[in-house]
Amino acid sequence: MEWKDEIKDLFDTLTSRVPDGVRSAIQTMLHEAAEESARYRNSGYVNKDDLISALFKITPDAAQSTLVNELKSLNIDTDRYIQLSEIKQKYNRSWDEIGAAFIPNVYHMTMYLTDRCNQNCVHCAAEMKKPREELTTEQWIDIVENIEGTLKKQGRRGCYIWFGGEPTLRKDLPDLINYCAEKGYHQAIATNGMGFTEELAELCAKVKMSHIFISIDSTKPERAAKIRGVPNAYKVAENAIKTAVKYGHFVICTPTIMALNFDELENLKQTIEGWGAIPFFRAVIKQRSAKKNWDVIGLTPEQYKQFYEFKYQNVVEAIRQGKATTLNRANTFDMVPFMENPLNDEELTALEWGVGCQACRLVSGVDVNGDFFPCDYPSELILGNVVHQTFEEIMNSQLFKDIRDRKRTGKCASCHHLELCGGGCRVHAECETGDFFASFPYCWHEDDHEH
Numbered sequence: 010m011e012w013k014d015e016i017k018d019l020f021d022t023l024t025s026r027v028p029d030g031v032r033s034a035i036q037t038m039l040h041e042a043a044e045e046s047a048r049y050r051n052s053g054y055v056n057k058d059d060l061i062s063a064l065f066k067i068t069p070d071a072a073q074s075t076l077v078n079e080l081k082s083l084n085i086d087t088d089r090y091i092q093l094s095e096i097k098q099k100y101n102r103s104w105d106e107i108g109a110a111f112i113p114n115v116y117h118m119t120m121y122l123t124d125r126c127n128q129n130c131v132h133c134a135a136e137m138k139k140p141r142e143e144l145t146t147e148q149w150i151d152i153v154e155n156i157e158g159t160l161k162k163q164g165r166r167g168c169y170i171w172f173g174g175e176p177t178l179r180k181d182l183p184d185l186i187n188y189c190a191e192k193g194y195h196q197a198i199a200t201n202g203m204g205f206t207e208e209l210a211e212l213c214a215k216v217k218m219s220h221i222f223i224s225i226d227s228t229k230p231e232r233a234a235k236i237r238g239v240p241n242a243y244k245v246a247e248n249a250i251k252t253a254v255k256y257g258h259f260v261i262c263t264p265t266i267m268a269l270n271f272d273e274l275e276n277l278k279q280t281i282e283g284w285g286a287i288p289f290f291r292a293v294i295k296q297r298s299a300k301k302n303w304d305v306i307g308l309t310p311e312q313y314k315q316f317y318e319f320k321y322q323n324v325v326e327a328i329r330q331g332k333a334t335t336l337n338r339a340n341t342f343d344m345v346p347f348m349e350n351p352l353n354d355e356e357l358t359a360l361e362w363g364v365g366c367q368a369c370r371l372v373s374g375v376d377v378n379g380d381f382f383p384c385d386y387p388s389e390l391i392l393g394n395v396v397h398q399t400f401e402e403i404m405n406s407q408l409f410k411d412i413r414d415r416k417r418t419g420k421c422a423s424c425h426h427l428e429l430c431g432g433g434c435r436v437h438a439e440c441e442t443g444d445f446f447a448s449f450p451y452c453w454h455e456d457d458h459e460h
């Protein structure tokens with residue numbers, strides 16, 4: 010676990026005020042409690058919030074007022090930390106609980122509850138000309154049961170990601186959340202933050218939701234407004250992320266990288282990590298609104314290459330710093346052609362967990378009308394409809410198996426990277442070529458090259 014210099018200094022300052030006789034014991038306890046708090050955030054480093062809330066946690070009630078006075082003398086906002094520490098203790102969950110939805114046999118399903126949205130993003134892949142009729146609460150519950158029933162027979166579980174459009178616009182979202190909670194099913198939510206209220210954050214914490222995806226595409230308010238089509242997009246995302254972190258959630262921020270924010274990769278990473286969340290970068294796919302606005306937002310093949318190198322470098326660095334256990338699918342998931350071969354089995358294992366195209370393996374999606382997408386993003390290719398068919402029937406189709414088994418055409422078919430890279434993002438390939446199985450158009454790897 011990493012400790013930045015300023016946090017180490019704060020640790021030393023705080024513990025220097027403890028009487029000599031107990032200092033060493035307190036140092037050990039505080040160190041452990043701060044690292045535990047960081048692990049609950051799925052983080053590889055301790056931040057100020059971890060350290061101070063840990064201090065409140067290990068301090069006996071009788072000594073809390075002395076602690077408050079000590080911290081005030083250091084200009085630390087004690088009221089905020091008392092509240093934070095109470096919230097964290099109330100909703101804390103173990104890494105095992107969070108990690109449970111990220112073990113490889115859990116199938117993540119994006120559930121497109123609605124086409125409606127309260128933002129208007131330049132790149133939206135979900136945007137429809139006219140919102141379609143929506144399924145009822147009971148129909149969504151039937152779909153969850155249909156999928157969970159099929160997976161259970163295989164010893165697997167689902168994780169249901171409430172998606173859209175903007176899922177918080179569905180009035181029955183709390184009902185769906187409560188249903189899955191009562192049944193003990195894994196669930197998550199993907200939101201732009203506009204409707205991620207304190208009340209919803211609390212409900213999600215109470216039911217121990219696996220993770221919360223919150224979109225943020227720029228650290229610059231003007232750019233964020235331009236990308237998301239609403240003036241306060243940045244503030245909305247920042248508030249939602251901070252609220253989710255405050256409630257102890259495992260927060261994954263999803264910047265979509267396009268020409269408008271390409272220069273912000275590092276800034277976004279640092280800002281998001283500084284808030285106690287983790288970034289999950291996705292490259293823009295030329296689809297629906299994005300296709301219409303491609304002249305302004307599209308990436309060049311060279312930018313895609315730089316983007317994937319940035320992503321891969323972060324993953325490899327995390328693995329090499331021994332943080333593989335805190336990595337989850339989101340860090341590596343997506344197309345990552347191999348710039349370097351894994352150095353050893355440990356590295357290979359960490360990479361294999363979620364690298365490359367996961368369509369029909371770990372992710373799929375259910376559209377507003379029950380149509381079944383192979384990937385979590387919408388595609389022209391539909392594998393069936395889970396209102397009318399069982400998920401088992403769809404899983405047994407040849408098309409499903411071909412995607413799962415990474416059948417590809419063109420140069421990917423004979424490429425020695427295919428096993429790990431999976432031929433790149435399939436939805437992207439479909440949007441560029443019209444064929445879901447075609448070779449990834451931006452891949453820079455040459456045939457038959459050596460490493």
Ligand SMILES: C[S@@+](CC[C@H](N)C(=O)[O-])C[C@H]1O[C@@H](n2cnc3c(N)ncnc32)[C@H](O)[C@@H]1O
Nearest residue numbers: 132133134135174199200201224263293294299
């Ligand atoms: C479709 S939205 C649904 C949830 C919610 N409305 C939101 O924006 O977070 C889910 C994620 O997909 C991203 N996304 C939308 N269009 C995309 C595209 N063309 N390429 C890549 N990602 C895209 C969004 O930025 C967002 O992070």
Ligand code: SF4
Nearest residue numbers: 126128130133174201
């Ligand atoms: S990306 Fe999300 S917030 Fe933006 S328009 Fe699409 S559904 Fe709405």
Ligand code: SF4
Nearest residue numbers: 421424426430432452
């Ligand atoms: S050619 Fe295809 S399989 Fe090979 S690295 Fe590129 S996208 Fe991956």
